[in-house]
Amino acid sequence: MIKGIKGVKDILPEETPRWRLIEETARQWAVRYGFQEIRVPIFEVTTLFARSIGASTDIVEKEMYTFQDRDGTSLTLRPEGTAGTVRAFVEHNRAADPLPQKYFYMGPMFRHERPQAGRLRQFHQFGIESLGTSDPRADVEVIALLWRILSDLNLPALTLEINNLGYTADREAYRPLLVSYLTQDVERLCGNCRRRVETNPLRVLDCKVPECRAATEAAPRLADSLSDKARAYFADVIAGLDSIKIPYRLNHRLVRGLDYYCLTTFEVTSTSLGAQNAVGAGGRYDGLVETLGGPSTPAVGFALGLERMAMMLSETAPVALPGSTTVYVAAFGNQGSVTGLAVLEELRLAGIRAVSDFRSGSLKSHLRQADRSNSRFTLMIGDDEVAKGAGILRDMTTKAQHDISLASVSRDISSFFHAS
RNA sequence: GUGGGUGUAGCUCAGUUGGUUAGAGCGCCGGAUUGUGGAUCCGGAGGUCGCGGGUUCGAAACCCGUCAUCCACCCCA
Numbered sequence: 001m002i003k004g005i006k007g008v009k010d011i012l013p014e015e016t017p018r019w020r021l022i023e024e025t026a027r028q029w030a031v032r033y034g035f036q037e038i039r040v041p042i043f044e045v046t047t048l049f050a051r052s053i054g055a056s057t058d059i060v061e062k063e064m065y066t067f068q069d070r071d072g073t074s075l076t077l078r079p080e081g082t083a084g085t086v087r088a089f090v091e092h093n094r095a096a097d098p099l100p101q102k103y104f105y106m107g108p109m110f111r112h113e114r115p116q117a118g119r120l121r122q123f124h125q126f127g128i129e130s131l132g133t134s135d136p137r138a139d140v141e142v143i144a145l146l147w148r149i150l151s152d153l154n155l156p157a158l159t160l161e162i163n164n165l166g167y168t169a170d171r172e173a174y175r176p177l178l179v180s181y182l183t184q185d186v187e188r189l190c191g192n193c194r195r196r197v198e199t200n201p202l203r204v205l206d207c208k209v210p211e212c213r214a215a216t217e218a219a220p221r222l223a224d225s226l227s228d229k230a231r232a233y234f235a236d237v238i239a240g241l242d243s244i245k246i247p248y249r250l251n252h253r254l255v256r257g258l259d260y261y262c263l264t265t266f267e268v269t270s271t272s273l274g275a276q277n278a279v280g281a282g283g284r285y286d287g288l289v290e291t292l293g294g295p296s297t298p299a300v301g302f303a304l305g306l307e308r309m310a311m312m313l314s315e316t317a318p319v320a321l322p323g324s325t326t327v328y329v330a331a332f333g334n335q336g337s338v339t340g341l342a343v344l345e346e347l348r349l350a351g352i353r354a355v356s357d358f359r360s361g362s363l364k365s366h367l368r369q370a371d372r373s374n375s376r377f378t379l380m381i382g383d384d385e386v387a388k389g390a391g392i393l394r395d396m397t398t399k400a401q402h403d404i405s406l407a408s409v410s411r412d413i414s415s416f417f418h419a420s
Numbered sequence: 421g422u423g424g425g426u427g428u429a430g431c432u433c434a435g436u437u438g439g440u441u442a443g444a445g446c447g448c449c450g451g452a453u454u455g456u457g458g459a460u461c462c463g464g465a466g467g468u469c470g471c472g473g474g475u476u477c478g479a480a481a482c483c484c485g486u487c488a489u490c491c492a493c494c495c496c497a
Contacts, residue, residue: 107496276494282497363457371458378457
């Protein structure tokens, strides 16, 4: 038997209503906030991701699905959505468009990681990018949208954490301070963090290993190295969140994994998720557009993990199953079967939801299927009915039965619906 | 990449210190006087016991390997 690929899941019909609810809620809120949908390719030239996400990140170093095209160029299945969106923005010179550029997207992402609860190799994200606005209110708007989507779905036990990473220059100034502090006694750090001191010292701050947390407790804080401009910007973001009553918690340890973030970073986690507890996260990335060859363009955005949302949704609200079918056509016997097929089609053309189980030969088994399919009515058509030119419409709850002329089924049934 | 748990019917799981044709519940199909559903009763279909070796007179069970899956580390949405 050919099986699906490790870490790649099927979303079966029982689950799709839940997914639709999530997707439609996200889409609806994004549109309400003035975002427009963009659809970008699922694979891109490898250098796009290497350059935007950061060459020394785990994603680029060991998690990308990279392969060669026939002409030898290196292509990669997108591990996240921002790079492709920004590439499209630059490529189509959207910066020249005077309107605020606010996009949302959703779709599959790919990362070669070890599968775990809430972590898959093909997973789905809903993301938004607000391009061209450096006003703190743009940050607030983005965070508000994120919070609204999650709250609207009633997802449990959510916490929004926010931090200020400052400008690149601020981090440049802070980095040596932190490094010299950390190198004082490297022995206290976990193996990973010892390496990080060299490669990406800021990441040491949000290491979960208790020893590392203790070691960094008294470390110099990025907040103290921030420029006045960065502080002022962040203060405005905070004030904005307060004014529209978005609950948040400051977390000076919050350092995002992707290289392109600056100033505002944020993350929403839930305690109901297990180890992979981030539902959504994002931040400002003012330098990225320029890095990718576009004009200097400020930007903020976030991404939501759809399967993590789906996990949480199943705990709280069981989503209604697909709406019940309306008419079950029970066609049996030689003449009945032939007529039934035509009637079935006619009902559908008339906009009526109609089903039938072609395996059933007896009226009894048809009725069982009708019951199982949750149909409100069953239209019974046997040879006798064909001879009479009238089928029998049975209301499955009241068991009342009425003759329906086969010559004008769809019209007669429609009027019958309105009557009942 | 590392560690631990689990692999028996479509699903959830039993299977006693290794012992005959491997079971249950649910689901599925059929029947209970000839064309009327859900309940009940009866019957039926469906399993290479993940796979490959090994130990044994005998393995679903014990040993080794392997694969899959889940959870955790790591990392992240």
